[in-house]
Amino acid sequence: MDFLSGLELMIDSYQGKEQIFGVNLNPAIVRLSCEEGCVKVIEMARRLGVTADTVRFYTRIKILKPGKNKANGYREYSEKDYNRLRFVLSARQLGFSVEDIQEILNHADKKKSPCPTVRRLIDQRLHETERQLRETLKLRDRMQQAVLEWSQKPDKAPTGHMLCHLIEEFTAEERL
Amino acid sequence: MDFLSGLELMIDSYQGKEQIFGVNLNPAIVRLSCEEGCVKVIEMARRLGVTADTVRFYTRIKILKPGKNKANGYREYSEKDYNRLRFVLSARQLGFSVEDIQEILNHADKKKSPCPTVRRLIDQRLHETERQLRETLKLRDRMQQAVLEWSQKPDKAPTGHMLCHLIEEFTAEERL
DNA sequence: CTTGACCTGTGTCTTGGACACAGGTGTAAG
DNA sequence: CTTACACCTGTGTCCAAGACACAGGTCAAG
Numbered sequence A, B: 001m002d003f004l005s006g007l008e009l010m011i012d013s014y015q016g017k018e019q020i021f022g023v024n025l026n027p028a029i030v031r032l033s034c035e036e037g038c039v040k041v042i043e044m045a046r047r048l049g050v051t052a053d054t055v056r057f058y059t060r061i062k063i064l065k066p067g068k069n070k071a072n073g074y075r076e077y078s079e080k081d082y083n084r085l086r087f088v089l090s091a092r093q094l095g096f097s098v099e100d101i102q103e104i105l106n107h108a109d110k111k112k113s114p115c116p117t118v119r120r121l122i123d124q125r126l127h128e129t130e131r132q133l134r135e136t137l138k139l140r141d142r143m144q145q146a147v148l149e150w151s152q153k154p155d156k157a158p159t160g161h162m163l164c165h166l167i168e169e170f171t172a173e174e175r176l
Numbered sequence C: 001c002t003t004g005a006c007c008t009g010t011g012t013c014t015t016g017g018a019c020a021c022a023g024g025t026g027t028a029a030g
Numbered sequence D: 001c002t003t004a005c006a007c008c009t010g011t012g013t014c015c016a017a018g019a020c021a022c023a024g025g026t027c028a029a030g
Helices: A007-016 A027-033 A041-048 A052-060 A079-093 A098-109 A115-150 A165-174 B007-016 B027-033 B041-048 B052-060 B079-093 B098-109 B115-150 B165-174
Strands: none
Touching (some): A041 A079, A079 B165, A115 A165, A115 B115, A115 B165, A165 B079, A165 B115, B041 B052, B041 B079, B052 B079, B098 B115
16 A cells, blocks of 8 residues: 555555554544654653653663654654564553563564563563562561551660661661 | 781771671781771671672762872772671661662761651651552462462463463453 | 771762653644 | 643753772782
8 A cells, every 4th residue: 555645545554453453543533643653752752651751761662663753753653663662661651671671672673483482571570579678668667667666666866876766776676 | 006007906906897897807818918907808897798789889979988009009998897888788678779878878977867867768668568568469369360360271372363362361351 | 018908988879660850742622 | 912721852861779980099919
């Protein structure tokens, strides 16, 4: 299909992909704001529920490579960019770092299966998340214990060798 | 007591504070490396089990204000600096940020009780830590679930609209 | 005198965006 | 036509708590 012919046609086929390329697609906006089935940064962000800054961020680090409108320099995000960003956001929800995602996309872009990489990386990140969870849990318990103990203690002014008796006595007790 | 007289006396009184001003205090090292009961950065770090970079960091942001040896410009950490850093490390273990600690120290330095501030701040930080804990827990569960489901799925090459079926199908299922 | 271990301050790096800013564009109203 | 305003661009900086690098100074031992 010729992407430069028939705007009406374009919009029809575009509407057909409504579920893939964004939500609440308003033909009036599409007709007004873009040609060739592309959208600008703020619309792209809205469709995926993120800020324009997030879209610009992934563009800046070249995970997204939208074209540029020759006339005004505006970025033009295509359906491919939409799918790519949706993928990135999904991967972030699973604990992958942006660097991980770049590695995964490198495979996919070479038509190679990213799955072995994905499995390896999630094992790694899962371990880290579990360690993080244990640490946060220990911290929370320590904090709760402190609040509990402190509720029985008075305020005190600092002395020469004691800056805050609450903190220092708690630490001494708990052997931290 | 005159701090400039009698090094022998200094070291005696210093040894008497062994439990306060550091562990494994070796009089020979003290005698060789410092006058006036002060130590250099690496020794300070060793006594509190942190790196010299950490000691320099707190010096840089002016939480520690050690003197300077006029002759060579070396920093001289006193017992007061030791107590202060020990306090900072204790507070960090309780989830206070460095900025929190500066606020706490500001009160203490004016001889005012830091306790009300400490109580207010830990309530705040405890809430944040609990939120963090819930989020990390949810992430961990999501990741475990993904690993479980993926163990039943094959690797696949990317297609036009599917970069990695593992990640995208999981997200679609879980309605993320 | 050299070697090597220590010291100094300063600048940069880490994450995943968020925010600021200067300057360009597009459109609706007055 | 002008003006106002909303949008766009790329770039630089900020966040937290240090870690690491670097150029240059100090000091004791061999």
